[in-house]
Amino acid sequence: MDAVPIADNAGVRPLTVSLVSFHTSPLDLPGRGDAGGLNVQVLALADTLTARGHRVSILTRRHGRDQPERALTPGGAEVLALPAGPLGPLRKEQLPKVVAEFSDHLAALPTPDVIHSHYWLSGLAAQPVAAGLGIPHVLNLHTVVALKDEHRAPGDSPESPERCASERMLTRSGDTVAGSERERDAIIRHYGPAPERVHHIPPGVDTDLFSPARAANSPAPLRALPHGYLAVLGRVQPLKGQDLAIRLLAALPAAARPDLVLAGEPTLGQEDYATGLRALATSLGVAERVHFLPARSRADAAALLAGARLALVPSHSETFGLVALEAAASGTPVLAQRTTGLIESISDGESGILCDGRDPETWAREAARLLDDPTRLDGLSRSARDWAHNHSWEAHAARVEDLYARLAGATTSPVARI
Missing domain, CATH: 3.40.50.2000 (Glycogen Phosphorylase B;)
Structure with missing residues (x-):
């Protein structure tokens, strides 16, 4: 075509x-x-x-x-x-x-x-x-x-x-x-x-709104975190897979573990799933490292993405995956599953990393490789921004x-x- x-x-x-x-x-x-x-x-x-x-x-x-x-x-x-x-x-x-x-x-x-x-x-x-x-x-x-x-x-x-x-x-x-x-x-x-x-x-994607410069506007308490934070944006529902992000966090080495920000609210009828996410974080011993935030304005979402070390898109499927493109425009590399439209909203090795399957340990290893290598993370941040400018x-x-x-x-x- x-x-x-x-x-x-x-x-x-x-x-x-x-x-x-x-x-x-x-x-x-x-x-x-x-x-x-x-x-x-x-x-x-x-x-x-x-x-x-x-x-x-x-x-x-x-x-x-x-x-x-x-x-x-x-x-x-x-x-x-x-x-x-x-x-x-x-x-x-x-x-x-x-x-x-x-x-x-x-x-x-x-x-x-x-x-x-x-x-x-x-x-x-x-x-x-x-x-x-x-x-x-x-x-x-x-x-x-x-x-x-x-x-x-x-x-x-x-x-x-x-x-x-x-x-x-x-x-x-x-x-x-x-x-x-x-x-x-x-x-x-x-x-x-x-x-x-x-x-x-x-x-x-709006590359003026979603920009690395927005990081200065991210919430001060998040900017003060000793190991930074990972960000997930979206409606809270099983399809979006926020539970995988919590399991990934728990699988990271505790000594240098960043915090996790989940920004979004449950879709009507999915309140039990949202409650279950908090219970999961408690059961895995990471409740104090998981921040549940309400839905953000566009400007606040841009600041939150720009301030993150990595953006996670743990969805089971996406027809495209707009948040992945917004994160790339913000200069924040993305971690997601190699599936459906995410294969096109993320350029593997350029705007982020695509993981095969949904094993939290595998995701944690990929995240740790990036977080432990500032040079590679910085290079991926720059190429992610370039990728987003093509859209x-x-x-x-x-x-x-x-x-x-x-x-x-x-x-x-x-x-x-x-």
């Missing part, structure tokens, strides 16, 4: 774009509730497309009385919170029941040139609307359930058959954007859409824009094959 070149938009007329993020608002704080990399990507895409001259609206479910019905992103894109079900957070198994109400409100809005859904629930709401209006529908799954179930964490519940069937239907009924080649391959292998309608467009939100948005233009007939010049 040919990569789409980064291009200006001189041959593309301004488009009206609806980005649908039904189950979580891009204005929500990543690491809290259902907010994560999806939120970061939708917000970055909206603001970059707006800067490129398009009119962008983000449609999300209104989930609280304090959530405004209309707001603006930092880049000026409109965020509309549409009613769907009761105000307040809903567990994931409750969300499909309110999709139809959200879809009705979506259909009543002015017709855009293209609708771009993020996550399967958004697709369920938006695909019938797009079909009824005769306009293009583009989908990002962000998490492919078939791939997730292949790498499910021990004890984690399988996803519903409804979700798998819905993802199959959605990917066969329109165009899908995949963040990694592994995600693209999984979609084609499990769901059977036409390969030419599944487009590999990797996400980007930008401008490049991501330009490629998505080219796809929109081709589907909506909004280009006056040939569009490269995706």
